Amino acid sequence: MDPSLLKREDRCRWVIPPTGAMRVRGVIYADRDLILGMDDKVRVQLSNVASLPGIVGDAVAMPDAHWGYGFPIGGVAAFDADAGGVICAGGVGFDISCGVRLLVSELSAAHARPRRGELAEALFRGVPAGLGSEGAITLDDIDMTAMLNGGARWAVERGWGRPEDLPRIEEGGAMGGAMPEAVSEQARRRQRREMGTLGSGNHYLEVQEVTEIFDEAVAAGYGLERGRVVVSIHCGSRGLGHQIGTEFMREMLLAAPGFGLHLPDRELACAPIRSELGTRYLGAMRAAVNCALANREIVAHLTRQVFARMFERGRLSLLFDVSHNTCKVESHVVAGERRRLHVHRKGATRALAGGHPDLPEDLRPYGQPVLIGGSMAVGSYVLVGTPEAERAAFASACHGAGRAMSRHEALRRFGGRQIQDHLASEGIVVKSPSTRGIAEEAPDAYKNLDAVVLAAEMAGLARRVARLSPFACVKG
DNA sequence: ATGTGC
Numbered sequence: 018m019d020p021s022l023l024k025r026e027d028r029c030r031w032v033i034p035p036t037g038a039m040r041v042r043g044v045i046y047a048d049r050d051l052i053l054g055m056d057d058k059v060r061v062q063l064s065n066v067a068s069l070p071g072i073v074g075d076a077v078a079m080p081d082a083h084w085g086y087g088f089p090i091g092g093v094a095a096f097d098a099d100a101g102g103v104i105c106a107g108g109v110g111f112d113i114s115c116g117v118r119l120l121v122s123e124l125s126a127a128h129a130r131p132r133r134g135e136l137a138e139a140l141f142r143g144v145p146a147g148l149g150s151e152g153a154i155t156l157d158d159i160d161m162t163a164m165l166n167g168g169a170r171w172a173v174e175r176g177w178g179r180p181e182d183l184p185r186i187e188e189g190g191a192m193g194g195a196m197p198e199a200v201s202e203q204a205r206r207r208q209r210r211e212m213g214t215l216g217s218g219n220h221y222l223e224v225q226e227v228t229e230i231f232d233e234a235v236a237a238g239y240g241l242e243r244g245r246v247v248v249s250i251h252c253g254s255r256g257l258g259h260q261i262g263t264e265f266m267r268e269m270l271l272a273a274p275g276f277g278l279h280l281p282d283r284e285l286a287c288a289p290i291r292s293e294l295g296t297r298y299l300g301a302m303r304a305a306v307n308c309a310l311a312n313r314e315i316v317a318h319l320t321r322q323v324f325a326r327m328f329e330r331g332r333l334s335l336l337f338d339v340s341h342n343t344c345k346v347e348s349h350v351v352a353g354e355r356r357r358l359h360v361h362r363k364g365a366t367r368a369l370a371g372g373h374p375d376l377p378e379d380l381r382p383y384g385q386p387v388l389i390g391g392s393m394a395v396g397s398y399v400l401v402g403t404p405e406a407e408r409a410a411f412a413s414a415c416h417g418a419g420r421a422m423s424r425h426e427a428l429r430r431f432g433g434r435q436i437q438d439h440l441a442s443e444g445i446v447v448k449s450p451s452t453r454g455i456a457e458e459a460p461d462a463y464k465n466l467d468a469v470v471l472a473a474e475m476a477g478l479a480r481r482v483a484r485l486s487p488f489a490c491v492k493g
Numbered sequence: 494a495t496g497t498g499c
Contacts, residue, residue: 112494259495
C-alpha cells in the first residue's frame with residue numbers, strides 16, 4: 018500500500034479520510050513497514066466498509082490486516098441498529114467464531130520437550146484433523162439443537178469438558194440469542210460427525226513453551242512462567258459455520274435491492290439489523306458461535322486425554338478462549354455517548370482492559386488475555402487488553418501474523434516435506450494429514466509476527482505478556 | 494475457512 022494515500026496521525030495510526038460514499042473514516046493501525054507490505058485492497062475494502070449504513074466510529078484495520086471476502090481480515094466495524102445499522106455476513110466470515118484457546122499445564126518444557134515426537138504422534142491420533150475429518154461423536158437432531166444453544170456448556174454437560182473452563186470462555190461458554198431453527202438442514206447435516214475435529218487450513222493444535230515474559234505481574238496472574246508447557250488450539254465451527262456463511266451471503270445479496278441498499282461491493286452483502294433476515298442471520302451466526310465454542314471444548318478434552326495418558330502431572334487448565342470471527346452486541350462510548358453496537362470482528366480479537374465487568378473475577382484485575390496465533394515455526398503471543406483499545410478500536414486487537422502471500426503462491430514456492438524436515442531440525446515436530454496443507458501454511462507465507470504484535474502494542478491496542486514457542490504441532 | 498470448484 019502506498020502510504021501517501023493515507024494521512025499519518027501517529028506512529029501507528031493511518032487514516033483514510035472520508036470521501037465519496039464513506040460515512041466514517043477508515044483507520045489502519047500499523048507501522049510504516051507493515052503499511053508498505055499491506056495489499057492496497059485493504060484500503061479499498063476498508064473504505065467500502067466505511068460506507069455501509071449505520072456504521073459508527075471508525076472502520077478499523079489491524080496491523081495483520083489482509084484482503085478478505087468483502088471485509089478485510091483484521092477488520093473491526095461497529096453498527097447502530099437504531100441508526101439503520103446493518104449486519105454483514107462477510108464481516109464475520111465463513112469460519113464463524115474461529116478462535117484460539119490456551120491451556121496451561123504444570124509441566125516444564127525440559128520434561129516434555131524430549132518426548133515431542135511421541136506427543137505429536139499421540140495428539141495426531143487423538144484429535145481428528147484435515148479437510149472433511151470426522152470425530153467419534155455423532156449428533157442426532159435433538160443433540161444438534163442442544164449443542165447450538167448450549168455451546169461449551171453443552172459439551173461440559175455431556176462430559177467432554179470441565180465446568181471450571183466456562184468462565185474462561187467468551188460468553189461464559191454459550192452465546193445467548195442463538196436460533197437453531199435458523200440453521201439449515203444442510204448446515205446441520207454437514208456438522209453431524211464433525212464435533213471435536215480440528216479442520217484444515219490455518220487451524221492447528223500446538224504444544225508450546227513459554228519462552229519470554231514481558232509483563233511479570235500479568236503473566237503471574239495468568240499462571241504463565243518461563244519454561245512452562247502450554248497448549249494452543251486454533252479451530253472454528255467447521256462445515257456448519259461455512260454453510261451458514263455461504264447461504265446467508267447469497268440470501269443477503271438477493272435481498273439487498275429490497276432493502277434499498279447500494280452495495281459498494283457485492284461481497285459486502287448485508288441486511289438491516291432490524292429486519293427479519295438480519296435477525297435470522299444473527300440467530301444462525303450465534304448458533305455457529307456455540308458450535309465453535311463446543312468444538313474447541315471437545316478438542317481440548319481430547320488433548321487432555323492424551324496429556325493424562327502421557328504425563329503423571331498432565332493436567333491442563335484453560336487460561337482463556339477467544340473468538341476471532343464474530344459479531345457481538347456490546348456497549349461502547351462513541352463521541353462521549355454510550356451506545357449499544359453490533360461490533361463485527363473479522364480476524365480480530367476482543368481485548369478488554371482490566372476492571373471490565375464482563376471479565377471473570379479472577380482475571381478482572383489484569384485484563385483479558387488476548388491470544389495471538391502465529392505460524393507453525395514462530396508460535397504465539399499472549400497479550401492483555403488496554404483502556405486505549407476501547408477508544409481506538411471498540412476494545413479490539415490483532416489476531417495473528419496475517420498472510421503475506423496467497424495459498425497459491427505459497428504452494429508454488431514451498432514444499433511441505435522440506436518445511437517439515439527443516440522444522441524437525443529446529444526441534445519442532447509437525448504432523449499433518451496434508452503435506453500440501455503444510456506448504457500452504459509455510460512460515461514464510463506469513464508476515465513477521467513480532468512486527469505485527471509490536472505495532473499493536475505501539476498503537477495501544479494491547480500489551481505483550483508472554484511469547485510461546487512450539488515444539489509439537491498438529492496441523493489441519 | 495470449506496464435502497477447495499455456480
